[in-house]
Amino acid sequence: MSKPIVATTSLAGCFGCHMSLLDIDDRILQLIDLVDFNKSPVDDIKEFTEMCDIGLIEGGCCNSENVHVLKDFRKNCKVLVSVGECAIMGGLPALRNNIPIKECLEEAYLNGPSTKNANPERIMPNNEELPIILDKVYPCHEIVKIDYYLPGCPPRADLIWNALIALVTGDELKLPYEVVKFD
C-alpha cells in the first residue's frame, strides 16, 4: 500500500513552523515510515509531481507569488492545513496591514536606517521577475479553502505531530491544553 504524500511550503513566514516540524525529534523516523514527501523544502522538490494527500502551509500571502503557490497547493493537495499564526491570521508580516504600501516600501528601500545612505539612486525593486506585493498580508483561508488550522508561533511540535498522525490514521485529533497556543 502506498504511503500518504505530504507537501509543505513557507509563504510569508520565517520557516519557524518548519523548524517546529523538525522539533518532533526522533519521531521524524516514524514519520518517514508513515508518509512520503513531495514538493517541500524538506526534500527540495520544487514542483508537484503527483497529487498529494496533505499540504502544510506556513505563512500568509504577502505577494503575488505566495498567492500562486497557495493556489497550486490547493490544486495539488486533498487536504490543506494552515500551520502557524502567519498562515492563520497574517502574523507578524501583517503588522504592516494598516500602513500604506508606499510608506512601507519607502521605509524598506529608501528611508530605513539600513538603506538611507546605501541607495543613492533611490531605486525601488521593480523588475518584472519579482513578485509584486499585495495591498495587505492575507491569511491563507481568505484566498483558498483551508481544511484545518494549527495555531502557534510556531505551533508546538506535538501539535503538528498529533495533527499529522490524526490525518494519516484517521483517528481523532488530540488537543491537550498545552499544545494549542497562539504564540
Place this chain on the structure above:
Amino acid sequence: MSEQVKFTIDGKACKTQKGTNLVEAAKENGIYIPVLCHLEGIKPAGSCRICNVKVNGRFMTACTTEVSDGMVIENITPEIQELRKIIVETLFVSGNHFCPACEKSGNCELQALGYRYQMMVPRFPYEFEEKEVDATSQKFYIDRNRCVLCKRCVRSVKTKDGKSIFAILGRGHQAVINIDHELANQLSDEEAQEVMNTCPVGSILKKERGYVDPIGSRKYDNKPIGSEIEQITNL
C-alpha cells in the same frame, strides 16, 4: 448571618449568600462562568457578554445578575458555548491581536478564552482596521489594537478625589479608550502597575517593562482560565 439561597447550575445543587452575583456564586460552588469585562470589586458592566447564562430559560449576563432562591441556571450547553465562542472570535477580529508579539501573551484573558474555547481560527474575516497607539502618557501606553472595550480601566481607575483617568471616546465600533494624560501622569509607579493589571489584554502596558515571565511559566501556559475555580470542591 445573611440569608442563604439555593439554586442550580446545570443541574448541580448550589448555595450561597443572598445578594451574590452569579459569577461569584458559581465560583463559590466550584463552577466557572467565563468573564472578560468583569473584575471582582468593581461594579459589573455586563458589556463583553461572555458571561451570558440562561436564568430560568432567559439569557442574562451572570456578572450583573444577583442570584435568587430557586434559580435554575444553565451555564454549559451547546447553545451558550457557541455564543461565547462567537463573542471571543468577534473580539479577535475586531482588533488587531498579534499574540506572538504581545507583551501580555500568556497572561492575556482574551487569549486564554480563545484557548478555553479551542479557537483554532476565528470564523470571521480579519478586517485589520487601523487603530492608534497612544504613548504620550509618562507611565504607560495604550495600544488600541488590542483593546476589547471592557471598560475595566474606565470603571476602576480613579484619582483620589474620584475623577476618571480613562473614559470612552466616540461610539459604536469606532469607540476607543481615551486617557486624561494630566491625571495619569500623577499616578505613582505602583498605581501605574495596578492600572496595567486591570487590563485583561495587552492594551494598557506599563512603560519600560515587558516580557517579564518566560514562556512556560505564564499564567495561562499550562492551565486553562477558570481551572483554578473548577478545582475548588463543593463547600
Place this chain on the structure above:
Amino acid sequence: MNSQVQIAVEKYGKDASRLMDMFHHLMHEKGFVDDEDLNQMAEALDISKVDAEQTLSYYHFFNKKSRGKFSIYLNNSLVSQMMGRAEIAEAFEKATATEFGKVSADGMFGLFNTSCIGMNDQEPAAIINGVVFPKITTYRVRELIREFRAGKTAPEMINSYGGGQNQSSLVQAMVTNNLNRRGSVIFADYTPGEALKKLPNMKSRDIIEEVKNSNLRGRGGAGFPVGLKWDFCTKSPSEDRYLLCNADEGEPGTFKDRVILTETPHLLFEGMIIAGYAIGAKEGILYLRLEYEYLEKLLESVLDNFRKKGLLGKNVLGIEGFNFDIRIQFGAGAYVCGEESALIESCEGKRGEPRNRPPFPVQVGYLNKPTVVNNVETLCSVVKIILNGAEWYKSMGTKESSGTKLLSISGDVKYPGVFEIEWGMTIHEMLEMSGAMHPKAVQVGGPSGRLIAENEFERTICYEDLPTGGAMIVLGQNRNILEVALNFTEFFIEESCGSCAPCRYLTVILRNKLKKIMDGKGVAKDIDDLVHWGQQMKKANRCGLGQTAANPILTSIENFKQDYMTKIEKGKEFDTKFNLEAAIQESSRAVGRFPQTY
C-alpha cells in the same frame, strides 16, 4: 475662562448632570466645543476632561471642530434613499464642492449624513442649521447654496409653511403634518384642560387604577402595561420621583410624535401632569430629539401658558402639595437614547448607554430615583382615558390591544403620513388605506421590527398578532430587498452605543458578509452564516436595540430568501472575494510598475 463656557456652566448651576444643556449652549454660540472648552468645563465642574469628552463624543450633533457656517445634515435612511437621496447628495456635493463627511475649504458648508430625522413622509429631507428642509429637489439644492453664498441665512430660505401649527409664528416650518386620519383618541376633538378638571377629585390611586383598567400599553414599541409601570414606581420607596417623556422617536420610519408635538402639545403636557400626579413626581422632563428643535418655541410657549394658568408649578390645579413642572431636555442625535434607561443616562448628562437591569427605572431611574418613562403617544392616550373612562377606551381595538394606534406610513404609498387606527386592522387594509402601490413587502416597526412579505398581509396590527411601535415602510415590487437590509444594518452600526461586544462589531461582520453577497461573491454558506451569526444578537445583547440589530438581515432572509439566492454564485462552494488584480494595484502604483496578473 472663556466667557461662553462660564455662561453655560453657570446657567445650569455648575451641575454636571446638565452637561448636555451646556454643550447645546456652546454649540449654539460657537458651533463646536473644543479641547480648550472641555478643559475649562471640566475644571469648573470638577470632573476630568475625558469624562466631559466622553459625553460630547457620543452624540452625532456635537462636534469639536466647526462643521461649517452651514451644517447640512441630509437624511440617509431607507425612505430618503427610495425618494432619490443619491441625486440630492450629488447635487449638494457639486454645489458646495465638498464631500459628505467634510467641511468645504472656505468653511462655508459642512455635508453630513444623518439617521432618520422623522420626515419619512416628505423625503428627501435635510436639516440645515436647525431648519428642516423637506422634499428637496436638485433645483432647490442649487438655489439654497447659491443664496447661502449670497448671504442668506437658513431661516430666510423658508419658502412655504406646512399646514396647521407649522404656520404659527412660533414654528414657521416647511414641514407638513400629513395627518391623514384622525381617530377617536389622540386626534379627536378636545377642549384643552378638560381632563385636568377631573384631577382634583381623583386620588393618584384612582388614576393608576383607571389606567390599569384601560389595558393601555406603552406605545413606543415594547408594549409594557402602563398602569403596572406606574404602580411599580409608586411602590418604590422614595421622597422624589420623576416622570420622563420619551420624544426621541428615532426608529427610522417613525414620525407620529412629530405631529402630536406640532398639533396637540397641550394634550401631551396634560398627560404628563396626570402621570406626574399619579406617581407623585416632582418634575417632568420631555426628552426631545434635536431633530425637532424647530418646535422648541411652540412647546416652551405652551408650557409658559400652563404655568400662567396654574397647571404647572406649585400646588398644580389647586391640589395642595402637588408641585410639578416640566422641562425640555434636548438629545443630540443618538438612536439608542430612545431606550428608556439610555434616555435617563442622557438626561443625566452622560453617554446614552442602556443600563443593566435590574434595577429597573421604576426602582432606580433618573438621578437614582424611581422614574417612569413613557412615550408621547402613551401619555396623550392617558388624557382621554381619564376624560372618558377605561370602559370607553376598551371599547376600541381588540381584546388585548385596547384603544387606537398611530401609524407612521411611508415608502411606496400614495398618501404617506400619520394615520390613527383602531388596533386590529390588517396589513392588507392598512396598505389599501394609505394607497400602497404594488407592495412587495412591509417593514413593520422600523428596522428593529420585521420585514414581511405578502403571505403575512392578512395579519392584524395588535399585540396578539403583529405588535408595532407604528413605523410602516411600504416597499414596492421593484425595490431591492438586500439594499433594504444593508441600509438598516448600516443604521445599526452607526447607532450602536458600542457597549456590548456583539452589537459593536458583529453588526459590522454581518454588514460585510451581506455586501459580499450583494457584490456577487456570495456562496450558499454565506446565507447560513448570516442567519446563524444574526441569531446570536438576540441572545447576546443587553438592550432591545442590540437584540434586534440583526432583524433586517434575519427577517429579509426568512421572507425573501429567493432575493438572496439569485445573488449567490452557482455551483461554487467557496469564494472569499479575494481579487489578485485589485490587491496589487496599490503597490504597482507605488513602484511605478504596470499592473500585471499572475
